[in-house]
Amino acid sequence: MKFLEYQVKERFRAAGVPVPDGRLARTPDEAALAAGALGPIAVKAQVPVGGRGKAGGIKLAKTAADAKRVAGEILGMTIKGYVVKEVLCETAQEITRELYLGLTLDRDARKPVLILSAQGGMEIEEVAETHPEAIAKLHPDPWRGPLAFEVRDLIFRAGLGPLQAQLTPLVVKLYALARTYDALTIEINPLALTRDGGLVAADGKLEIDENAMFRHKDLHGADDSEEDPLEAEAKRRRLTYVRLDGSIGVIGNGAGLVMNTLDLVQREGGHAANFLDIGGGAKAEVVHSALELLASDPQVKGILINIFGGITRGDEVAHGIIDATRDLHLTLPLVVRMTGTREEEGRRLLQEAGITPEATATAAARRIVELSSDPAR
Amino acid sequence: MSILLTGESRVLVQGLTGREGSFHTEQMKAYGTNVVAGVSPGKGGTTHLGIPVFDTVADARRETGADVSGIFVPAPFAADAIMEAAAAGIGLIVCITEGIPLYDMVRARAFVVDAAAKLIGPNCPGLTTAGEAKVGIIPNHISTPGSVGIVSRSGTLTYEVIQGLSQAGVGQTTSVGIGGDPILGLSFSDVLRLFKEDPATEAVVMIGEIGGSDEEAAAEQVIGRSFGKPVIGFISGRTAPPGKRMGHAGAIISGNTGTAASKLQALKRAGAQVCDTIEEVVAAAGAALGQRSSAAHR
Numbered sequence: 079m080k081f082l083e084y085q086v087k088e089r090f091r092a093a094g095v096p097v098p099d100g101r102l103a104r105t106p107d108e109a110a111l112a113a114g115a116l117g118p119i120a121v122k123a124q125v126p127v128g129g130r131g132k133a134g135g136i137k138l139a140k141t142a143a144d145a146k147r148v149a150g151e152i153l154g155m156t157i158k159g160y161v162v163k164e165v166l167c168e169t170a171q172e173i174t175r176e177l178y179l180g181l182t183l184d185r186d187a188r189k190p191v192l193i194l195s196a197q198g199g200m201e202i203e204e205v206a207e208t209h210p211e212a213i214a215k216l217h218p219d220p221w222r223g224p225l226a227f228e229v230r231d232l233i234f235r236a237g238l239g240p241l242q243a244q245l246t247p248l249v250v251k252l253y254a255l256a257r258t259y260d261a262l263t264i265e266i267n268p269l270a271l272t273r274d275g276g277l278v279a280a281d282g283k284l285e286i287d288e289n290a291m292f293r294h295k296d297l298h299g300a301d302d303s304e305e306d307p308l309e310a311e312a313k314r315r316r317l318t319y320v321r322l323d324g325s326i327g328v329i330g331n332g333a334g335l336v337m338n339t340l341d342l343v344q345r346e347g348g349h350a351a352n353f354l355d356i357g358g359g360a361k362a363e364v365v366h367s368a369l370e371l372l373a374s375d376p377q378v379k380g381i382l383i384n385i386f387g388g389i390t391r392g393d394e395v396a397h398g399i400i401d402a403t404r405d406l407h408l409t410l411p412l413v414v415r416m417t418g419t420r421e422e423e424g425r426r427l428l429q430e431a432g433i434t435p436e437a438t439a440t441a442a443a444r445r446i447v448e449l450s451s452d453p454a455r
Numbered sequence: 456m457s458i459l460l461t462g463e464s465r466v467l468v469q470g471l472t473g474r475e476g477s478f479h480t481e482q483m484k485a486y487g488t489n490v491v492a493g494v495s496p497g498k499g500g501t502t503h504l505g506i507p508v509f510d511t512v513a514d515a516r517r518e519t520g521a522d523v524s525g526i527f528v529p530a531p532f533a534a535d536a537i538m539e540a541a542a543a544g545i546g547l548i549v550c551i552t553e554g555i556p557l558y559d560m561v562r563a564r565a566f567v568v569d570a571a572a573k574l575i576g577p578n579c580p581g582l583t584t585a586g587e588a589k590v591g592i593i594p595n596h597i598s599t600p601g602s603v604g605i606v607s608r609s610g611t612l613t614y615e616v617i618q619g620l621s622q623a624g625v626g627q628t629t630s631v632g633i634g635g636d637p638i639l640g641l642s643f644s645d646v647l648r649l650f651k652e653d654p655a656t657e658a659v660v661m662i663g664e665i666g667g668s669d670e671e672a673a674a675e676q677v678i679g680r681s682f683g684k685p686v687i688g689f690i691s692g693r694t695a696p697p698g699k700r701m702g703h704a705g706a707i708i709s710g711n712t713g714t715a716a717s718k719l720q721a722l723k724r725a726g727a728q729v730c731d732t733i734e735e736v737v738a739a740a741g742a743a744l745g746q747r748s749s750a751a752h753r
Contacts, residue, residue, distance in 0.1 A: 188637075188638050190557075220564075287556055287557045332612065334664045337665070340692075341692070341693050350694075386615055388610055389479070419482075419594050
């Protein structure tokens with residue numbers, strides 16, 4: 079789950095991480111009021127994607143009239159598919175230096191990693207590529223968290239020794255926030271050094287581990303209704319779905335197998351319309367729901383189902399397929415390849431319903447590419 | 456011979472009485488696995504599927520001498536189950552559960568390392584030593600005893616390979632699904648080192664996927680350093696668009712590391728034979744064994 083900047087900053091503020099004074103505005107008049115109260119402000123589009131500044135979603139306003147005008151420009155804009163419904167109006171900062179402070183997962187170390195750099199701002203990813211030495215890292219012990227001396231060491235390695243007294247508590251607070259919210263990523267970028275020598279979180283990012291949502295049922299993140307409507311629908315159905323740009327709908331179980339199925343479709347000359355993993359142990363209803371989703375996609379000209387059962391049982395999958403083809407009056411070409419746990423039962427059920435499963439994944443990919451490119455259909 | 460698991464292994468199942476635990480324990484028993492105990496807190500003293508059930512792993516280990524645990528408990532409790540097994544002195548812990556929160560798993564992994572236990576998974580199909588025993592969910596009928604070792608990050612794709620090999624008459628020693636999560640127990644490198652030392656394993660099939668850099672690390676640190684046995688490599692996700700998360704928390708590409716191209720290149724450079732399809736993997740494994748046996752006869 080992702081959060082909008084203002085939602086992240088509410089949490090920063092509550093945790094004692096300094097943020098600029100700000101107000102949320104949903105209309106140009108509200109932005110004008112904010113400027114009246116705060117003085118010169120930055121008007122910032124609230125969308126759950128990066129690159130807002132470059133897209134024209136962040137503008138400065140010196141007066142209330144300015145604020146009304148720029149908010150009028152930004153509200154209603156579309157940035158990477160997201161319509162701007164709210165702007166954050168924040169006291170403009172006199173920034174002398176932009177730092178970076180964040181936490182993410184280091185897969186190779188099998189631990190979260192705290193990252194600090196004296197070269198923050200929009201180009202941080204480029205800095206990481208071209209000047210890795212400008213990025214200091216700390217892997218805190220997962221049981222005790224970062225200790226003060228480890229944090230000081232991180233700060234000195236980042237070349238930020240003179241800011242050590244201010245930075246140390248900030249790093250500790252960020253780590254605590256990450257733990258509190260089960261953050262996959264939490265980031266202050268830029269962490270701004272202002273003219274008066276203070277540090278302030280000029281922007282913030284937070285993404286929560288979906289696997290930990292059972293601990294955070296009270297949290298509401300960014301409204302993702304502006305996402306691809308099929309991806310949003312898939313999320314509602316709790317299906318792991320990614321939209322792609324081809325015409326062959328693909329359903330399978332297990333990320334590796336589904337990715338391999340996409341690769342096979344491409345090898346046979348087709349292009350997948352999506353990645354859809356029904357996961358382990360899927361019941362008939364899940365298969366039904368997955369088929370219903372793909373059948374609603376006008377881009378889909380044929381559907382390939384590739385199941386190799388471990389926890390997933392062939393009979394369950396077969397019931398789902400049979401029920402869905404009946405309920406949805408499915409006329410699209412449908413090719414099934416099924417093997418593994420309760421394979422015989424599943425294949426028998428399918429055959430009784432007039433669906434003949436293919437013997438191998440490659441044969442199934444070839445068949446669906448043939449069927450869905452048939453001009454007679 | 457084999458790695459990690461044999462017919463002698465004394466297996467306990469955490470979450471035995473649950474739906475998935477029951478179903479797959481029956482399958483494990485049917486395969487010949489020596490399942491000696493189950494653990495379900497509050498159900499100690501009962502029996503389930505003819506297996507004695509204990510309240511704690513420590514009790515189960517003390518009473519039955521269990522040395523391997525298979526974990527089928529729901530995600531919110533799975534990290535705790537892993538640590539309970541490690542604390543009780545279980546040497547090999549196999550966690551099938553999918554969806555364990557990241558921070559839970561980071562802690563559990565550190566705990567397991569401190570206890571000097573081996574962890575396979577989580578979010579994995581487990582392992583099968585062909586013809587002897589299995590812990591996990593790899594379908595029973597697909598494995599055949601032989602001399603190819605398999606290590607894979609995928610679940611279902613592993614089954615494809617095992618079945619393909621068996622149908623081609625190429626048997627396996629042990630097939631290990633290490634799991635698709637970003638925080639794992641044994642890595643490709645760890646399992647490859649075990650295969651290197653196993654006299655019965657004559658060739659190894661390694662099934663990787665996009666994301667992370669474990670395949671690259673294994674290529675550079677193990678396969679490329681006088682591994683001494685043929686390695687056949689395969690990477691899924693070649694056509695996945697960059698930056699898109701493909702189901703596994705693991706299968707995400709960031710920057711230049713973790714792409715299929717980077718992994719394939721690292722494997723080739725290390726001397727592994729890289730294949731484009733599972734059918735090619737099967738053929739290559741068969742050919743590698745043929746060459747080895749004809750070389751041995753000369």
